Amino acid sequence: xxxxxxxxxxxxxxxxxxxxxxxxxxxxxVAVRPGELMMLVGPxxxxxxxxxxxxxxxxxxxxxxxTIFGEDFKAMRPGQRTKFRGLNIGFxxxxxxxxxxxxxxxxxAVPLLINRENRGHAIRRAKEMLxxxxxxxxxxxxxxxxxxxxxxxxxxxxxxxxxPRLVVCDEPTSALxxxxxxxxxxLLKDVAxxxxxxxxxxxxxQRIFKYGDRIxxxxxxxxxxxxxxxxxxxxxxxx
Amino acid sequence: xLWTAIRMxxxxxxxYLGMLFGVTFAAFLMTQQGSIFWGLMSRTFGFVTETxxxxxxxxxxRVQFVEDLKPLSETTVNRIRGIEGVEWAMPLYxxxxxxxxxxxxxxxxxxxxxxxxxxxxxxxxxxxxxxxDLRRAETVIVNEEGANGLLARRMxxxxxIPLKVGDTLELNDRRALVVGICRTIRTFQTQPVIYTTYSRxxxxxxxxxxxxxxxxxxxxxxxxxxxxxxxxxxATGLKALSQNEFQMAxxxxxxxxxGIPINFGISVVLGFVVGAAICGQTFYQFxxxxxxxxxxxxxxxAGNSRLLGMILLQAxxxxxxxxxxxxxLAALFGLRSGLGQKTLAFNLTWVHLGAVGVAVTxxxxxxxxxxxxxxxxxxxxxxxxG
Numbered sequence: 155x156x157x158x159x160x161x162x163x164x165x166x167x168x169x170x171x172x173x174x175x176x177x178x179x180x181x182x183x184v185a186v187r188p189g190e191l192m193m194l195v196g197p198x199x200x201x202x203x204x205x206x207x208x209x210x211x212x213x214x215x216x217x218x219x220x221t222i223f224g225e226d227f228k229a230m231r232p233g234q235r236t237k238f239r240g241l242n243i244g245f246x247x248x249x250x251x252x253x254x255x256x257x258x259x260x261x262x263a264v265p266l267l268i269n270r271e272n273r274g275h276a277i278r279r280a281k282e283m284l285x286x287x288x289x290x291x292x293x294x295x296x297x298x299x300x301x302x303x304x305x306x307x308x309x310x311x312x313x314x315x316x317x318p319r320l321v322v323c324d325e326p327t328s329a330l331x332x333x334x335x336x337x338x339x340x341l342l343k344d345v346a347x348x349x350x351x352x353x354x355x356x357x358x359x360q361r362i363f364k365y366g367d368r369i370x371x372x373x374x375x376x377x378x379x380x381x382x383x384x385x386x387x388x389x390x391x392x393x
Numbered sequence: 394x395l396w397t398a399i400r401m402x403x404x405x406x407x408x409y410l411g412m413l414f415g416v417t418f419a420a421f422l423m424t425q426q427g428s429i430f431w432g433l434m435s436r437t438f439g440f441v442t443e444t445x446x447x448x449x450x451x452x453x454x455r456v457q458f459v460e461d462l463k464p465l466s467e468t469t470v471n472r473i474r475g476i477e478g479v480e481w482a483m484p485l486y487x488x489x490x491x492x493x494x495x496x497x498x499x500x501x502x503x504x505x506x507x508x509x510x511x512x513x514x515x516x517x518x519x520x521x522x523x524x525x526d527l528r529r530a531e532t533v534i535v536n537e538e539g540a541n542g543l544l545a546r547r548m549x550x551x552x553x554i555p556l557k558v559g560d561t562l563e564l565n566d567r568r569a570l571v572v573g574i575c576r577t578i579r580t581f582q583t584q585p586v587i588y589t590t591y592s593r594x595x596x597x598x599x600x601x602x603x604x605x606x607x608x609x610x611x612x613x614x615x616x617x618x619x620x621x622x623x624x625x626x627x628a629t630g631l632k633a634l635s636q637n638e639f640q641m642a643x644x645x646x647x648x649x650x651x652g653i654p655i656n657f658g659i660s661v662v663l664g665f666v667v668g669a670a671i672c673g674q675t676f677y678q679f680x681x682x683x684x685x686x687x688x689x690x691x692x693x694x695a696g697n698s699r700l701l702g703m704i705l706l707q708a709x710x711x712x713x714x715x716x717x718x719x720x721x722l723a724a725l726f727g728l729r730s731g732l733g734q735k736t737l738a739f740n741l742t743w744v745h746l747g748a749v750g751v752a753v754t755x756x757x758x759x760x761x762x763x764x765x766x767x768x769x770x771x772x773x774x775x776x777x778x779g
Contacts (some may be wrong), residue, residue: 240694
């Protein structure tokens with residue numbers, strides 16, 4: 155098995171709108187090891203979100219190679235891709251995207267229900283997960299009754315409850331104040347990185363850069379440099 | 394996930410109620426207007442339904458509906474009796490005659506003259522008195538609606554005293570003693586109905602060369618109806634219809650030559666369109682408001698087929714509940730209005746319930762389709778857009 159959990163090389167992506175082409179990714183080389191927290195940072199419009207969308211298999215790349223735990227989304231049929239994503243990837247979104255009419259526990263149980271687990275079992279697992287993120291007393295609360303930080307913790311619990319191998323976080327702290335943001339990152343680092351899990355975090359919040367094992371700086375669709383403690387021969391391409 | 398779909402639907406209570414209202418409104422209006430329409434249409438052939446003993450009605454071939462009176466020669470009865478396959482044939486008179494009440498008021502009434510000996514053509518339900526009382530001289534039986542309504546005596550204080558057994562009235566200057574009150578199926582006409590014997594009815598009726606309205610006949614056991622109908626037509630040049638054919642001919646006339654179907658049709662279509670618009674718009678809004686959540690579900694591994702199932706379940710729940718509520722309310726409305734025996738005609742049939750069910754299904758499919766297109770087209774990447 156590859157030493158890389160995520161490995162992308164020469165990835166390009168172009169958006170075509172009204173006859174105009176926008177180059178979002180211009181040959182990205184990036185790789186992440188199991189148990190590693192990789193940060194993708196850079197100014198707005200630099201391609202961070204497009205890159206994690208490609209990594210998570212919800213956008214198709216145009217060119218290049220990209221494998222997740224040795225599997226290539228492009229080689230999968232749509233159904234297989236959806237199933238693979240449901241089993242192996244957890245998501246933490248900038249706006250949380252919790253279902254507003256479901257309680258915290260019910261929201262956390264959703265990935266398990268997508269993977270066709272029994273509802274009672276799913277709710278039990280969801281409650282255990284909420285205990286782990288410190289929301290044991292909020293299992294029956296609706297998202298509207300929770301603070302921003304608490305909602306993000308519910309989202310983290312939802313991203314981890316089905317024990318995915320990769321967790322993709324899009325600006326997890328941008329909707330939170332500084333203190334709450336740090337708490338969320340502490341939680342992500344403590345809980346999410348267990349069992350050799352991989353975290354890819356997109357952010358432009360410099361206050362949380364310190365949580366990354368490596369930081370890939372992006373600009374204009376390219377990775378310009380990586381703050382990497384590893385020896386140079388272990389990195390790939392521009393990293 | 395289906396459970397999640399139900400929670401999503403019911404959790405957004407305002408929109409859930411909006412959708413439910415749309416379907417309920419549509420189902421109620423379509424059921425209620427359709428039932429009143431069918432109730433009215435059933436009344437057009439109410440007299441034929443009431444007169445249920447004959448299997449064949451013989452009439453002038455130009456007769457188009459039950460009130461289209463084209464008298465026949467009296468000898469027709471015997472000619473019909475002589476036709477192979479006919480067990481019996483009796484004369485039936487039906488005509489509008491002016492009645493003079495005891496207080497001097499005149500009122501047009503339908504007078505029905507039934508066979509003097511067999512009483513074939515008699516009303517099915519007697520409230521007071523007996524059909525056999527018609528054997529007495531100068532006697533009539535009046536229907537309940539007429540006795541309590543247009544034939545009732547108006548008092549100076551505005552109150553009404555219903556016509557009752559023992560009262561008298563004049564039909565074409567001849568005395569008529571009321572010996573019974575019957576209940577009849579309501580007809581399209583508002584005039585009171587007075588039953589008497591055929592021989593007495595022709596005395597009440599204005600003098601005309603021909604006075605027989607119908608010949609009603611029964612078939613011998615095992616004889617084919619169509620064959621007898623054809624034999625009657627060939628032998629007499631008259632039209633011979635079964636009870637059902639006569640009912641449908643009358644219905645067809647009213648459908649073709651009155652604006653009733655169009656008027657009710659407009660209401661039914663309006664109910665369908667307004668229901669579809671309210672439900673479709675609210676359901677679409679519900680989906681639009683949750684589009685990021687649907688996108689998140691897609692990103693987390695819910696395929697289009699799962700989301701399709703969720704949306705169809707949500708639409709189905711609203712559809713079933715709205716159908717039940719709408720039809721239930723319409724039925725309650727019908728019960729309150731006396732199921733067609735009072736002023737308002739209301740006739741709710743299984744066919745009607747099925748038709749409204751199909752219409753509600755179409756509304757729900759339309760509403761779900763609008764939402765489905767939106768969800769299916771949603772890229773999961775939408776969740777990464779702040």
